Amino acid sequence: MTFVEAHITDLALDFFIENQDLLLDYNKVNSLLKEVSGINNFFTTQQEASELHTEIKINQSIVSEPDRREYGDFQTNQELANQVAQYTSRKYESIEFVLEPTCGKGNFILASIRNFTSLKKIVGVEIYKPYIWKTKFKILTHYLNNPHHSIPEIDILHGNAFEFKYDELANATKHLKTLVIGNPPWVTNSELGSIDSKNLPKKSNFKNYGGLDAITGKGNFDIGEYISFSMLKSFDKHNGVFAFLIKNSVVKNLIHDQKRNHFKIGQSEKLNIDAKKEFNVSVNACLFLTQLNNKPDYTCKEYDFYSRAYLTTFGWYKDKFVYSVDDYDKSSTVDGKSIFIWRSGVKHDCSKVMELEQINGHYVNGLGEELSIEKKLVYGLLKSSDLKENKVNAFRKLTIITQTKIGEKTNYIQKDLPLTYEYLNSHKDFFEKRKSSIYRDKPDFSIFGIGDYSFAKYKVGISGLYKSTHFSLVLPNESKPIMLDDTCYFIGFDKLKLAEIAHYLLNSDLVQRFLKSIIFSDSKRSINKDTLMRIDFEKAFCSSDFENAKKVINGLTIDDWEGFKTIIQGNTNKQMSLF
Numbered sequence: 001m002t003f004v005e006a007h008i009t010d011l012a013l014d015f016f017i018e019n020q021d022l023l024l025d026y027n028k029v030n031s032l033l034k035e036v037s038g039i040n041n042f043f044t045t046q047q048e049a050s051e052l053h054t055e056i057k058i059n060q061s062i063v064s065e066p067d068r069r070e071y072g073d074f075q076t077n078q079e080l081a082n083q084v085a086q087y088t089s090r091k092y093e094s095i096e097f098v099l100e101p102t103c104g105k106g107n108f109i110l111a112s113i114r115n116f117t118s119l120k121k122i123v124g125v126e127i128y129k130p131y132i133w134k135t136k137f138k139i140l141t142h143y144l145n146n147p148h149h150s151i152p153e154i155d156i157l158h159g160n161a162f163e164f165k166y167d168e169l170a171n172a173t174k175h176l177k178t179l180v181i182g183n184p185p186w187v188t189n190s191e192l193g194s195i196d197s198k199n200l201p202k203k204s205n206f207k208n209y210g211g212l213d214a215i216t217g218k219g220n221f222d223i224g225e226y227i228s229f230s231m232l233k234s235f236d237k238h239n240g241v242f243a244f245l246i247k248n249s250v251v252k253n254l255i256h257d258q259k260r261n262h263f264k265i266g267q268s269e270k271l272n273i274d275a276k277k278e279f280n281v282s283v284n285a286c287l288f289l290t291q292l293n294n295k296p297d298y299t300c301k302e303y304d305f306y307s308r309a310y311l312t313t314f315g316w317y318k319d320k321f322v323y324s325v326d327d328y329d330k331s332s333t334v335d336g337k338s339i340f341i342w343r344s345g346v347k348h349d350c351s352k353v354m355e356l357e358q359i360n361g362h363y364v365n366g367l368g369e370e371l372s373i374e375k376k377l378v379y380g381l382l383k384s385s386d387l388k389e390n391k392v393n394a395f396r397k398l399t400i401i402t403q404t405k406i407g408e409k410t411n412y413i414q415k416d417l418p419l420t421y422e423y424l425n426s427h428k429d430f431f432e433k434r435k436s437s438i439y440r441d442k443p444d445f446s447i448f449g450i451g452d453y454s455f456a457k458y459k460v461g462i463s464g465l466y467k468s469t470h471f472s473l474v475l476p477n478e479s480k481p482i483m484l485d486d487t488c489y490f491i492g493f494d495k496l497k498l499a500e501i502a503h504y505l506l507n508s509d510l511v512q513r514f515l516k517s518i519i520f521s522d523s524k525r526s527i528n529k530d531t532l533m534r535i536d537f538e539k540a541f542c543s544s545d546f547e548n549a550k551k552v553i554n555g556l557t558i559d560d561w562e563g564f565k566t567i568i569q570g571n572t573n574k575q576m577s578l579f
Contacts, residue, residue: 038151085111097176106135178240266294327517336536345484384463456492458499
């Protein structure tokens with residue numbers, strides 16, 4: 001019984017006790033409730049009214065909470081809902097119609113009632129029936145406490161946000177100044193599917209992905225994004241405003257896809273909130289506010305929700321999607337194509353066997369075993385956490401490199417390096433347990449992310465895991481190149497001065513500003529190959545000065561400088577394949 005899962009305030013309970021006889025005729029009690037609170041069809045059946053009548057007689061009231069994961073449900077506290085409504089009301093006055101497509105416990109609806117005195121109509125949609133009652137009881141309590149407040153027409157509807165006919169509602173309310181407000185679920189469709197949730201949209205390629213993208217990773221979308229898209233599609237021609245608490249990634253996607261969707265929205269704002277404080281979840285989230293029925297805009301201003309401090313303007317600029325319009329404007333000259341191919345480091349998926357430490361002159365593997373093998377295939381290894389210094393030529397870990405290129409036969413190890421072979425073969429079961437298909441039908445002890453470039457003596461590397469855009473110069477150790485793992489990206493050189501010049505250019509103010517302008521730091525992998533391949537070394541070089549470079553690079557000569565220039569400006573196909 002749904003009432004047993006909904007809190008009834010003392011004031012609302014007193015109201016129903018006082019009018020309990022009316023509960024025996026739900027039409028009569030509905031008329032009274034409509035007059036007192038504005039809510040249409042408070043009870044949708046006589047059975048509901050009779051059940052509350054029974055509840056009152058045995059004086060039960062409820063405190064249980066549902067499993068929030070089923071609905072991707074992080075309910076907005078009343079204080080935050082009030083802050084959102086207050087901020088919205090200061091920017092957009094005279095709101096007449098409020099829609100909340102996932103109204104939950106009704107905190108946004110209550111905040112809207114308190115902050116907008118011009119309301120004529122409110123619609124809340126909620127899939128979880130006990131929340132319907134909580135919302136109705138809150139509204140009723142508000143008007144019992146404030147009997148002189150103006151009362152709009154209110155519909156709190158039991159329904160699925162994915163199936164509700166919003167176009168019909170939009171058409172019926174197009175004459176009203178509109179606020180679409182709320183906090184839709186913060187989960188993806190695959191996350192809900194993994195727990196057998198019924199709270200899912202019908203199978204839909206709402207972003208119009210083609211081919212493989214439609215059925216693989218890009219087909220997995222955020223539920224909040226789906227609902228936001230639906231709201232903007234239905235209500236973008238209304239005069240009014242859209243105000244949702246959603247994940248940062250959803251706002252990024254909405255603004256990115258605006259170039260394709262051309263919704264009539266503008267003056268967009270993203271106000272970052274502390275989701276740990278507000279919801280006790282570790283998610284990057286915000287209030288996204290945008291004006292409806294506006295000339296389509298393709299950028300969004302970002303602020304801190306609490307201090308209102310301006311942070312950046314992101315979106316489409318000069319036909320590029322950037323995080324900082326201002327920084328990109330000042331650094332876009334280096335946006336192009338890298339002459340050097342950025343590579344990710346070596347991948348083996350067998351760290352307990354393949355990664356070693358040197359302790360008291362002995363190799364020790366991840367299993368704690370001390371081993372004795374030939375040195376030939378053992379190389380120093382750097383991980384993302386090791387790329388903090390300007391120059392690196394030391395390492396904490398070592399790794400065994402069994403191939404010089406992907407797919408190379410490894411039977412030479414048994415013949416030429418018997419100790420290494422004996423060690424690897426004795427742990428063959430670890431290799432056979434690797435799940436990735438990249439090792440399927442490959443030679444024994446195969447690795448990935450390996451090629452001529454891996455053995456370049458000098459490398460310029462960057463972490464792919466951290467937010468820093470600092471580049472490290474990786475030098476050989478005892479004339480042997482150091483390897484990077486697959487969390488890092490790098491370019492390689494056979495001459496030190498070439499590597500030093502590349503390192504200097506990458507850490508220059510211009511390139512650093514460019515990277516800052518295009519990287520969304522709250523992305524899971526904010527630094528990736530696609531981003532790095534946009535760095536045009538020729539343009540960065542042309543914006544640099546030999547005399548300034550000489551102050552940073554010890555022993556740099558004009559011949560070194562001009563030699564690098566020849567490489568980046570000449571016929572580059574060969575050079576690109578070498579590095």
